[in-house]
Amino acid sequence: MDDYTLPFWIYLGVVTVFVGGAMKRIVASHLSAAPTLVAWLGATVLVERLWAFCLPTVLLLALLAFACCLYSARTSPPPANLPAHGKAVFITGCDSGFGKATAKHLDSLGFEVFATVLDLTGDGARDLQRTCSSRLTLLQVDITQPQQVHQALLDTKAKLGLQGLWGLVNNAGVCVNFGDAELSLMSNFRGCMEVNFFGTLSVTKSFLPLLRHNKGRIVNISSPAGDQPFPCLAAYGASKAALNLFTNTLRHELEPWGVQVSTILPSSYRTGRSSNRAYWDQQHKQLLQSLSPALLDEYGEDYMTETKDLFHSYASQASTDLSPVVQAIVQALLAPQPRARDKAGAG
Ligand SMILES: NC(=O)c1ccc[n+]([C@@H]2O[C@H](COP(=O)([O-])OP(=O)(O)OC[C@H]3O[C@@H](n4cnc5c(N)ncnc54)[C@H](OP(=O)(O)O)[C@@H]3O)[C@@H](O)[C@H]2O)c1
Incomplete structure (x- = not known):
C-alpha cells in the first residue's frame, strides 16, 4: 500500500x-x-x-x-436498568437475612418498600426503622395466616393509592428441621410446605391483581435444594421444588399480562439462626425427642450427632456477604429483560 x-x-x-x-x-x-x-x-x-x-x-x-x-x-455494556424511583416493592420475611438486607438496599436505591416482618417489635424491624427512609413501610405478616396477608394487601393498597405495585419479592422461608426423610416428622414436611409453598402461593395470589395492572415483577427466593436432592433436606427441598414448579408455570401464564417472573436460587449463606450452635443443638434435641426407640436404635445416636455437626460446620463456613443475592433480586426487579432463573452465589 x-x-x-x-x-x-x-x-x-x-x-x-x-x-x-x-x-x-x-x-x-x-x-x-x-x-x-x-x-x-x-x-x-x-x-x-x-x-x-x-x-x-x-x-x-x-x-x-x-x-x-x-x-x-x-x-458494549448491557442495557441500562430501569429506574427505581417511583416503584413500589412488597417483600416478605424481612426480620433477618436476605429479606432485611434487600429491604435496606431497595430503600437506598429509591424504591418505596413494603417490608413484612413476623415481629414488629423485634431487632430486625427496629433496625429497618432506624436505618431506612420514611418511604419504607413495615407490616406484620405471617404468610401462613390468610387474614394477615389480606390485611397487608389492604394496607399496601391504601398507602399506594393510585400508584401501582411494581414488585413482589417472596423471600420468607423456613427449614423447619433437618434429618433423613425417614426420621423427619410429618409436621416438618407440612411446616416447610406451609410457609415455603402455601404461604408464598397465598401472598402471590393476593397481590397479583396489583402486579398485573402495573405489568410488574415477581421474584421468588427458592433454593438449589429444590432442584437437586440434598440428604437430610427432603422436607425443605420438596417444598422448594413445589415452589419452583409453581413459579415456572406462573412465568408462562403471566407472560401475556406483561408480568415477568424470576426465581433466585441462593447458594449457601449465613443468615438467621443457622450459624448459631444453639440452633443446631436445639434441632438435634427435637429430632432425638421425636424418634421412636426402634428408629433411634437402628440409626444410632452417633449418626445424629455427626449429622448435626456436619450441618453446623456447613453453616459456619457459609458466606456472610449477602450482596450476590441482593444484587440478583435488584436485577430481577430492574433489568429490562430479567433472567428467569439466577443462581446467586458460587456452587
Ligand atoms: N441462607 C441460605 O443459604 C439460603 C439458601 C437458599 C435459599 N434460601 C432462602 O432464602 C430465603 C430467606 O432466608 P434467609 O436465608 O435470609 O433466612 P432467614 O434469615 O431465616 O430469613 C427468613 C425470613 O422469613 C421469616 N419467616 C419465617 N417464617 C415466616 C412466616 N410464616 N411468615 C413470614 N415470614 C416468615 C423469618 O422470620 P424469623 O426470623 O422471625 O424466623 C425471616 O425473617 C428463604 O426462602 C430461604 O429458604 C436461603
Whole structure:
C-alpha cells in the first residue's frame, strides 16, 4: 500500500476512530483490562501490516471496520436498568437475612418498600426503622395466616393509592428441621410446605391483581435444594421444588399480562439462626425427642450427632456477604429483560 494516497488517510482515520473508541471504552470500564488492551492493539497492528502486503486497500478497510464493529458490539455494556424511583416493592420475611438486607438496599436505591416482618417489635424491624427512609413501610405478616396477608394487601393498597405495585419479592422461608426423610416428622414436611409453598402461593395470589395492572415483577427466593436432592433436606427441598414448579408455570401464564417472573436460587449463606450452635443443638434435641426407640436404635445416636455437626460446620463456613443475592433480586426487579432463573452465589 502506498502510505501517502487518499485511501491510506481514510484508512488511518477509520482505524483511529474505531481503535480509539474501543480503547476509551475498555479503559473507562475496567482499568485492569490494560494488558488485554495492549495485546489486542499489538495484534491489530500486526494483522494490519500482514494484510497490507497482500490485500487491496478497500478490502482491508472493510475487513478492519467489520472487526472493529464486532469487537465494539461484544464489549458494549448491557442495557441500562430501569429506574427505581417511583416503584413500589412488597417483600416478605424481612426480620433477618436476605429479606432485611434487600429491604435496606431497595430503600437506598429509591424504591418505596413494603417490608413484612413476623415481629414488629423485634431487632430486625427496629433496625429497618432506624436505618431506612420514611418511604419504607413495615407490616406484620405471617404468610401462613390468610387474614394477615389480606390485611397487608389492604394496607399496601391504601398507602399506594393510585400508584401501582411494581414488585413482589417472596423471600420468607423456613427449614423447619433437618434429618433423613425417614426420621423427619410429618409436621416438618407440612411446616416447610406451609410457609415455603402455601404461604408464598397465598401472598402471590393476593397481590397479583396489583402486579398485573402495573405489568410488574415477581421474584421468588427458592433454593438449589429444590432442584437437586440434598440428604437430610427432603422436607425443605420438596417444598422448594413445589415452589419452583409453581413459579415456572406462573412465568408462562403471566407472560401475556406483561408480568415477568424470576426465581433466585441462593447458594449457601449465613443468615438467621443457622450459624448459631444453639440452633443446631436445639434441632438435634427435637429430632432425638421425636424418634421412636426402634428408629433411634437402628440409626444410632452417633449418626445424629455427626449429622448435626456436619450441618453446623456447613453453616459456619457459609458466606456472610449477602450482596450476590441482593444484587440478583435488584436485577430481577430492574433489568429490562430479567433472567428467569439466577443462581446467586458460587456452587
Ligand atoms: N441462607 C441460605 O443459604 C439460603 C439458601 C437458599 C435459599 N434460601 C432462602 O432464602 C430465603 C430467606 O432466608 P434467609 O436465608 O435470609 O433466612 P432467614 O434469615 O431465616 O430469613 C427468613 C425470613 O422469613 C421469616 N419467616 C419465617 N417464617 C415466616 C412466616 N410464616 N411468615 C413470614 N415470614 C416468615 C423469618 O422470620 P424469623 O426470623 O422471625 O424466623 C425471616 O425473617 C428463604 O426462602 C430461604 O429458604 C436461603
